[in-house]
Amino acid sequence: MGDETYQSPDMTSLLLGTDSLEQFLQVLVESALAMASTAHGVGITLERQHRPLTVVSAGTGAPDLDEAQYGQDDGPCLEALRTGHEIAVKDMLGEERWGPYPAYAAACGTRSSVSFPVAARTHTAGALNLYFAKVAGFADTDLFDLRTLAAQATGAIALAQRIADAEEYAADLQKAMESRSVIDQAIGVIMAQQRCSAEEAFTLLRKASQRRNIKLRHLCAELVANIGRKPPSDGRTLRPRP
Incomplete structure (x- = not known):
């Protein structure tokens, strides 16, 4: 042409x-x-x-x-x-x-x-x-x-x-929201178990994360996943492992 x-x-x-x-x-x-x-x-x-x-x-x-x-x-x-x-x-x-x-x-x-x-x-x-x-x-x-x-x-x-x-930002935002959600759930678990405030529950989770050297969201996901399992037979409450 x-x-x-x-x-x-x-x-x-x-x-x-x-x-x-x-x-x-x-x-x-x-x-x-x-x-x-x-x-x-x-x-x-x-x-x-x-x-x-x-x-x-x-x-x-x-x-x-x-x-x-x-x-x-x-x-x-x-x-x-x-x-x-x-x-x-x-x-x-x-x-x-x-x-x-x-x-x-x-x-x-x-x-x-x-x-x-x-x-x-x-x-x-x-x-x-x-x-x-x-x-x-x-x-x-x-x-x-x-x-x-x-x-x-x-x-x-x-x-x-x-x-x-924009797609990468949306994916990062979704991941952050999911992390925030599981952290909030874990805070709720600790508040119920320890009868403490949200701030005190977050401090406990953060300290446990530092002691175990794992990311906070991974610790919280583990804790939330344990909720669906059978509780310990001796009646102990769930808490982040030290």
Whole structure:
């Protein structure tokens, strides 16, 4: 499909119509490949746990070319990811940056490339990478549209990260609420057994937790679980073991 007839997808509809960030990014690289008719391969690299990874690709060659850069920890893709700058390579055979990578790319049939930063200077930074078989292959491509795609990938990643952060916060909050609930139950048990105030019951539990060197919520869960068991035959009350 040529540049003249290609229509960029509506990103809002695309976001709503895809089931995952990876699926959205896959459509994005396929869109980039359609925009850049002379490119033979497109990929998106994201940094996860401080390691770069090609999460999606379209066409041919992008994963291998990306992996070659990851292996030597240097290359145009990684430079775009780390600096937040657009990196264009007009001719791999005349390139002196990035050690042996340009010669490897040329040997694989790639003579030029362009990498656009994605989500720059965040903990999920990445790059949209396009590879061309001819010298300055990107000269015939509308780079503005590709920059727009990279910006849209940035927005999608930021949204996905917010959702993930919200889910993690909700999980932490639920865990805290569950811990609070079991602690309150244990306080009630101690208050009934010792005929003391809630503050005094909490102090007893905290001291027992320190003596036994276990977390307070684990001690309280143990105590509450014991309520459902048969009480001691000698009539002793339940209390945290010292």
